[in-house]
Every structure is written in C-alpha cells, then in structure tokens.
Amino acid sequence: MSDRVALVTGAARGQGAAIVRRLSADGFRVAACDVRADELAAGVAELADDGVLAVELDVTSAEQWAAALTTVADRFGPVTALVNNAGVLHRASLADETAAGFENSWRVNCLGPFLGTQAALAHLRQVDGAAIVNTCSTGAMRPFPNHAAYGSSKWALRGLTQITAAELAPLGIRVNAVFPGPIATPMLDDATQGRLAATFGRLGQPMEVADAVAYLVSDHASFITGTELVVDGGQCLRIG
Incomplete structure (x- = not known):
C-alpha cells in the first residue's frame, strides 16, 4: 500500500474529479470529498477503486473537517x-x-481552505513530503467586472496561500497554488463556455489542471513552495 494519502475537496465533478483520478493513477490513496454526497458517491463507485474513498464534507464546517x-x-x-x-x-x-x-463566496472559497489547512496540520506535520495545493483562479490575478464576491475571495485565497507557505516552510510543508483560467467544467454554463472557446481557441480540460496539481504534490516539486502555477492557455496575457 502507498503511504501517500491525498484529500481532495470539490471532488464530485470537474477539476476535483479529475484530480482524484490523476492522483489515484499516481499511486495515492485518495479521499474524495464534496458536499454533493450522492453525486460524489456515484462518481467514486464508477472508479471501482478501493484506494479512493468518498467522504461527505462541507468545507465551511470545522466539525465536518475534523470528522473527515x-x-x-x-x-x-x-x-x-x-x-x-x-x-x-x-x-x-x-x-x-x-x-x-x-x-457565501468567501466562506467556501477562502474560509474552507483555511479550515482544511488548520484541520490537516496534525497529519501534515508527521509525514515527509507534505504538500498543500490551493485552487485559486485567474480572477485572483486580474480584475473581472461583476466578480466582486468571487474575485475578492480568490484574491484572499492567493494571500492565504503565500502566508501559509511562509509559516509552514520551517516545518517542511510545501504550500502552492494553481490558477485555472477558462476550464470546461460544470461551473461554466454552455453560453459562457462557447464565448470563452471562441475567444481563446479552446477551453482547458479538467485533467490539465489535475496534471498541474499532481506535479505540485509530487517529489518532483520538493523544492517548490509559495509558487503560483497559472493554467490558463494565455488568458492573462490577453488582458490589457
């Protein structure tokens, strides 16, 4: 059995489901966590993998984090x-x-990662090669109109990532972030996906974000912490 154990939130669909599949393929045992319990259970059952465990989790609840x-x-x-x-x-x-x-945007997008990091510290302190990856957004690199709640919460998560990386570096715990751009997930409706695909040529695929996460939690990134890995197909380069 592998001694590498990953806990992935938002794992019922989209990027989270892809991250679960990728880390499982890399030899991790994976706790796939989401508040959508039925959808999560169905997705994990399809994998038919004893090394993947479905765990219901509301990331805004400290009690549920402890139980998970x-x-x-x-x-x-x-x-x-x-x-x-x-x-x-x-x-x-x-x-x-x-x-x-x-x-609500702040509770899920920023408080959730804080509670998860705090709850997982007792685990991460006792293992070698411990790593945290936070999913930020290109909305935390450039300002988008009509995104006051989402964008500001992701900017806050960006700052939290940096502070956490600095604080946990002496403990040997690495903390990095991925910044997805336009990715083909259920988070974006069909009209938005069509508009973004027309602008950028294509949308990113969830597994392309999962590949970035897999790198950051791997031994290949053992000397990398506080890094911001942008996965956006050049979206930020096109913004004036």
Missing part, C-alpha cells in the same frame, strides 16, 4: 497531501450583489 480527517486516517493513515479545490463561482454587479452572496 478522522475517517481518512482510520482508513488510509495520515493525509500527506491536501488539495483545497472546492469553490463556488458567483457573479453579480456591485449594485446587485447581496451580503449573503458575497459572504
């Missing part, structure tokens, strides 16, 4: 890689934004 990590430890041992991938995309103009919509 206990479940994973009982099944696989301590987590060696944490992938904070869960996120919500919420668009609204400043005039139409609501306090509830704004706060």
Whole structure:
C-alpha cells in the first residue's frame, strides 16, 4: 500500500474529479470529498477503486473537517497531501450583489481552505513530503467586472496561500497554488463556455489542471513552495 494519502475537496465533478483520478493513477490513496454526497458517491463507485474513498464534507464546517480527517486516517493513515479545490463561482454587479452572496463566496472559497489547512496540520506535520495545493483562479490575478464576491475571495485565497507557505516552510510543508483560467467544467454554463472557446481557441480540460496539481504534490516539486502555477492557455496575457 502507498503511504501517500491525498484529500481532495470539490471532488464530485470537474477539476476535483479529475484530480482524484490523476492522483489515484499516481499511486495515492485518495479521499474524495464534496458536499454533493450522492453525486460524489456515484462518481467514486464508477472508479471501482478501493484506494479512493468518498467522504461527505462541507468545507465551511470545522466539525465536518475534523470528522473527515478522522475517517481518512482510520482508513488510509495520515493525509500527506491536501488539495483545497472546492469553490463556488458567483457573479453579480456591485449594485446587485447581496451580503449573503458575497459572504457565501468567501466562506467556501477562502474560509474552507483555511479550515482544511488548520484541520490537516496534525497529519501534515508527521509525514515527509507534505504538500498543500490551493485552487485559486485567474480572477485572483486580474480584475473581472461583476466578480466582486468571487474575485475578492480568490484574491484572499492567493494571500492565504503565500502566508501559509511562509509559516509552514520551517516545518517542511510545501504550500502552492494553481490558477485555472477558462476550464470546461460544470461551473461554466454552455453560453459562457462557447464565448470563452471562441475567444481563446479552446477551453482547458479538467485533467490539465489535475496534471498541474499532481506535479505540485509530487517529489518532483520538493523544492517548490509559495509558487503560483497559472493554467490558463494565455488568458492573462490577453488582458490589457
């Protein structure tokens, strides 16, 4: 059995599901976590892999994080890689934004990774080669109109990643982030996907983000921390 154990949030679909498949193929035992319990269970069942465990998890709940990590430890041992991938995309103009919509984006996109990192520290401290990867966004590199809630929460996650990397470096825990651009996932509706594909030639595929995550949690990135790996097909280069 592998001693590499990954916990991946937002794993029911899109990038998260691809990350689970990629890390499993790389020899990790993987806890696939999501609040969409039925969809998650169905996806994990399709994999027919004893090394992948479905765990229901609301990333905004400290209690559920604690329970999830206990479940994973009982099944696989301590987590060696944490992938904070869960996120919500919420668009609204400043005039139409609501306090509830704004706060929910921050709770999932920034509070969730903070709670996960805090909860996983006891695991990560006791293993060699421990790594955390946070899924940010090109929305945390350039300002997009009508993205006040989403964009600001991802900018905050970008800062949290850097601070966490600096604080945990002396412990040998690496912390990096991926910044996906336009990726073909259910997060983007068909009209948005069509518009972005026309602009950029094609959309990125979830496995292309998963490949970046797999690199950052691997021994090949053993001397890399605090890095921001952009996976956007040149999106940021086209913005003036």
